[in-house]
Amino acid sequence: MSDDGLYYDPYDVDIDRDPYPTYRRLRDEAPLYYNERYDFWGLSRFADVDAALRDVKRLSSAKGDILEVVKADPVMPSGVFIHEDPPQHTVHRALVSRAFTPRRMRMVEEKVRAFCVACLEPFTGSDGFDFVTDLGDELPMRAIGMLVGIPDVEQPKVRDHAQRNLRNEPGRPLPINKEQYFDGGMYAEYVAWREKNPSDDLITELLGVEFEDVDGTVRRLTRDEIVTFLTVIAGAGVETTGRLFGWMGKVLAEHPDQRRELTADRSLISNAIEELLRYEPPGPHVARYVAEDVEYHGTKVPAGSAMLLMVASANHDEQRFDDPDRYDIHRNIGTYVTFGHGAHYCLGAALARMEGRVALDEVLNRFPDWEIDMAGARRSPTTTVRGWDSMPAIIDQR
Numbered sequence: 001m002s003d004d005g006l007y008y009d010p011y012d013v014d015i016d017r018d019p020y021p022t023y024r025r026l027r028d029e030a031p032l033y034y035n036e037r038y039d040f041w042g043l044s045r046f047a048d049v050d051a052a053l054r055d056v057k058r059l060s061s062a063k064g065d066i067l068e069v070v071k072a073d074p075v076m077p078s079g080v081f082i083h084e085d086p087p088q089h090t091v092h093r094a095l096v097s098r099a100f101t102p103r104r105m106r107m108v109e110e111k112v113r114a115f116c117v118a119c120l121e122p123f124t125g126s127d128g129f130d131f132v133t134d135l136g137d138e139l140p141m142r143a144i145g146m147l148v149g150i151p152d153v154e155q156p157k158v159r160d161h162a163q164r165n166l167r168n169e170p171g172r173p174l175p176i177n178k179e180q181y182f183d184g185g186m187y188a189e190y191v192a193w194r195e196k197n198p199s200d201d202l203i204t205e206l207l208g209v210e211f212e213d214v215d216g217t218v219r220r221l222t223r224d225e226i227v228t229f230l231t232v233i234a235g236a237g238v239e240t241t242g243r244l245f246g247w248m249g250k251v252l253a254e255h256p257d258q259r260r261e262l263t264a265d266r267s268l269i270s271n272a273i274e275e276l277l278r279y280e281p282p283g284p285h286v287a288r289y290v291a292e293d294v295e296y297h298g299t300k301v302p303a304g305s306a307m308l309l310m311v312a313s314a315n316h317d318e319q320r321f322d323d324p325d326r327y328d329i330h331r332n333i334g335t336y337v338t339f340g341h342g343a344h345y346c347l348g349a350a351l352a353r354m355e356g357r358v359a360l361d362e363v364l365n366r367f368p369d370w371e372i373d374m375a376g377a378r379r380s381p382t383t384t385v386r387g388w389d390s391m392p393a394i395i396d397q398r
């Protein structure tokens with residue numbers, strides 16, 4: 001802690017409840033911050049975070065993008081492209097991008113809508129539903145399963161694995177168990193199964209693709225590489241998107257006038273989801289390994305350090321956004337960093353946005369007025385993503 005009491009600890013439960021006042025102090029008083037206890041540096045201003053995300057040479061992803069993983073320094077299996085730098089990252093990313101074609105996204109959108117309707121319909125006439133347990137818990141896994149080709153019945157296993165990897169004890173860093181973290185055993189079965197049962201999905205496509213690797217050889221992917229891609233996609237897309245729904249229920253309950261506007265004019269939904277992602281980003285930070293000495297605000301950060309890029313703080317930087325702590329569905333948002341920026345920009349951003357839009361539209365179709373029973377709301381026990389495991393809505397059915 002500095003003399004004036006400024007202390008930022010990503011694991012501190014009290015700070016995490018409402019980190020925005022601490023972020024503001026960091027931006028004002030210590031835009032480059034050093035946390036001695038956990039030995040990491042942190043950047044909190046939008047301009048710094050945004051530039052750092054794009055500085056793949058000095059701020060490397062090679063040791064991961066979660067603080068505990070960067071510090072634990074596990075050796076990544078080949079193909080964990082979220083943990084790679086260009087040029088290898090570029091090759092692997094291009095292969096996985098094949099899942100997210102506009103045609104597939106349209107197909108998934110239809111199914112996402114049908115799923116939301118099926119989740120919400122049983123609550124018609126009731127006095128409440130839960131934005132997370134009744135809607136957001138399963139939807140992200142379903143959507144990824146459709147794109148990638150993971151059978152419905154197997155999806156709970158994948159979701160539980162992705163969830164387990166990101167959950168820590170309150171107040172403590174995430175324990176990194178390398179064997180569990182990269183355990184792709186269950187995906188190997190789906191890949192083998194898809195080989196015999198080809199379909200219109202990413203696994204089938206990756207099984208057939210020939211590509212030019214960084215060394216110029218043209219080859220097919222190994223089964224192990226495909227398995228690793230799947231762990232990355234599920235790891236990156238399930239817990240993050242799941243947290244969006246709790247914030248949706250809470251933030252729109254706190255802004256009933258804007259919610260009424262949305263009910264009346266659905267063309268505003270897209271920007272409302274965008275603003276929700278800026279205002280309460282499900283991933284509050286990403287980490288990097290400092291590959292070469294860098295200097296910020298007159299202080300040198302030596303190569304070998306861990307750097308935390310405080311995405312949630314950057315999204316609330318008053319130098320970048322007017323009145324940043326206000327939720328405003330009419331805001332002209334422009335660039336924000338919830339999905340990162342540059343080489344590693346989130347591959348699933350369009351999917352997450354679409355899930356948010358469709359789910360909100362279907363909620364408003366049935367339950368335009370709700371309040372939140374905050375006594376029953378439950379925080380997610382994780383600091384890598386930030387949000388809720390339960391967000392119970394009380395519906396006004398008049």
Ligand code: HEM
Pocket residue numbers: 053061065081082083093140144232233236237238240241244281282283286287337338339340341343344345346347348349351352
């Ligand atoms: C990358 C956030 C949903 C797949 C990222 C990054 C962020 C992020 C910040 C950049 C990480 C970095 O720079 O190190 C989020 C948030 C989501 C979300 C907040 C939900 C609201 C999804 C979904 C999927 C997904 C639904 C999959 C379908 C990925 C992948 C990467 C990534 C594969 C790695 C891209 C690369 O390294 O090139 N995400 N994500 N994400 N995300 Fe997401």
